[in-house]
Amino acid sequence: EAGVVQSPRYKIIEKKQPVAFWCNPISGHNTLYWYRQNLGQGPELLIRYENEEAVDDSQLPKDRFSAERLKGVDSTLKIQPAELGDSAVYLCASSQGLAGGELFFGEGSRLTVL
Amino acid sequence: GQQLNQSPQSMFIQEGEDVSMNCTSSSIFNTWLWYKQDPGEGPVLLIALYKAGELTSNGRLTAQFGITRKDSFLNISASIPSDVGIYFCAGQLDFGNEKLTFGTGTRLTIIP
Numbered sequence: 001e002a003g004v005v006q007s008p009r010y011k012i013i014e015k016k017q018p019v020a021f022w023c024n025p026i027s028g029h030n031t032l033y034w035y036r037q038n039l040g041q042g043p044e045l046l047i048r049y050e051n052e053e054a055v056d057d058s059q060l061p062k063d064r065f066s067a068e069r070l071k072g073v074d075s076t077l078k079i080q081p082a083e084l085g086d087s088a089v090y091l092c093a094s095s096q097g098l099a100g101g102e103l104f105f106g107e108g109s110r111l112t113v114l
Numbered sequence: 115g116q117q118l119n120q121s122p123q124s125m126f127i128q129e130g131e132d133v134s135m136n137c138t139s140s141s142i143f144n145t146w147l148w149y150k151q152d153p154g155e156g157p158v159l160l161i162a163l164y165k166a167g168e169l170t171s172n173g174r175l176t177a178q179f180g181i182t183r184k185d186s187f188l189n190i191s192a193s194i195p196s197d198v199g200i201y202f203c204a205g206q207l208d209f210g211n212e213k214l215t216f217g218t219g220t221r222l223t224i225i226p
Contacts, residue, residue: 031212041117041200044117075198105158
């Protein structure tokens with residue numbers, strides 16, 4: 001069974017440029033998450049989707065970050081405009097939606113903002 | 115955002131040694147999980163704990179859910195080279211609330 005697929009793996013942009021990350025969750029997983037992992041730290045939740053609905057976006061910086069999950073499957077996370085402090089690894093994860101927190105993570109998209 | 119406190123921050127051990135690490139929180143969690151992250155990869159679940167006081171094993175790994183619900187411990191016995199990586203604890207507040215709060219990580223290095 002295919003795991004969580006993310007692209008691109010790496011992205012280098014200049015500040016003030018836009019960037020987008022794409023995630024395809026494990027088939028049948030209703031819950032999708034975007035986490036941000038800064039260097040030397042653990043992942044921090046940005047947004048959680050239950051099917052198409054964003055049920056927790058309290059940690060998403062809404063002035064420059066946006067996300068969507070069309071048709072409750074794939075998801076896109078966008079940053080516009082990017083700032084130097086946005087350099088991090090953006091991890092997508094999915095789960096079946098059952099209680100217990102067993103998330104499956106993708107390999108991540110590493111963003112470097114110059 | 116909140117991050118759980120893990121210690122030690124890093125460990126340098128020889129192959130075959132046992133490893134112990136812990137994770138503490140200022141608030142209660144009802145689920146504790148331990149993940150391992152290899153360079154360039156996403157975290158992979160190792161062990162999940164669902165009950166205070168629970169002791170669970172997965173091969174050479176043993177984890178415990180602290181009785182106060184504010185801490186958890188992970189032990190690795192007879193370490194091997196593939197154990198190298200960063201270990202993260204994660205806590206979940208409520209069943210049905212699937213937000214995970216991660217720890218700061220423990221980096222394990224095996225000295226040849």
